[in-house]
Amino acid sequence: MSSSLKNLSDFSHLEVGHAAGLKVAIVVAQWNAQITGALLDGAVNGLLQHGAQEHDIEVVQVPGSYELISGADIILRDESFDAVICLGCVIQGETRHFDFICDAVGHGIANVALKYNKPVIFGVLTTDNEEQALDRAGGKHGNKGEEAAITAIQMALLSHKYR
Template identity: 55%
Template sequence: MATSLKNLSDYNSDQLPDISGKRFGIVVAEWNKTITDALCKGAYETLLTHGAKPENIHRNTVPGSFELTLGSQYMAMSNEIDAVIALGVVIKGETKHDDYICHAVAKGLTDVALKFNKPVIFGLVTTNDEQQALDRAGGKHGNKGVEAAVTAIQMLALHS
């Protein structure tokens, strides 16, 4: 569904499980830091809202979105992490660079999730311009970080 038709921060919390004993890794790209920090804040606050303990939420920073895959693998390797949330931004430019990055990150995060048999959530904002990214990082379309955190919680419920 197109983001313009749905607010990323809207969700039904009725069926979310208790996550007070779960441990989360959040991997955040530094590139487009203002946006990725807003995504991380949304994810972090959502996890706290639903019962995660601050000491059970671990953040790692990677240089850019391409590095989210390896950063997520480092987190997923740990038995101390139950789910990983990868957050980044890719804004379309004058070349096809965005296509290559988005495809690599999507494939890489899927591979990490399957390799370690735990949720690794694709929280990559992919837009045509910076304003669209801001709109999805707490702006008029909500916060993709919130959506990613809720997705992690829902995926943990599947394996309980």
């Protein structure tokens, strides 16, 4: 089914698990703040709806999506975190800058996850235009921030199971 016809944030078919006791950091880019703010709201609400406590959620702002990498790395120096959610938005412009940033952020987030052996969740929108981003930040396609929260819960619980 085409994503143009689907809310991608429907989790009714999943058993997500309970987030009580999980300590989760959310690193959010300030660039494209209208969109990243909506992603942040979705992530926090997703965590709370699945049993996380407000005092176990740490929100850290960084300037842009590229800085999500070092933000996650800095956060994970504190070994008490079970997962980090990285939220950002990169919108295609007229230059290849978009390609370089998206590639670097994807690889960088993966490298941080491997370095610390902890879930580091990629909640970065990489869209052609602002409308597509808004559609995925609480619009007709759901909220990628909420999706990232669900992923963080599932991966943190998996990590705890196989320690």
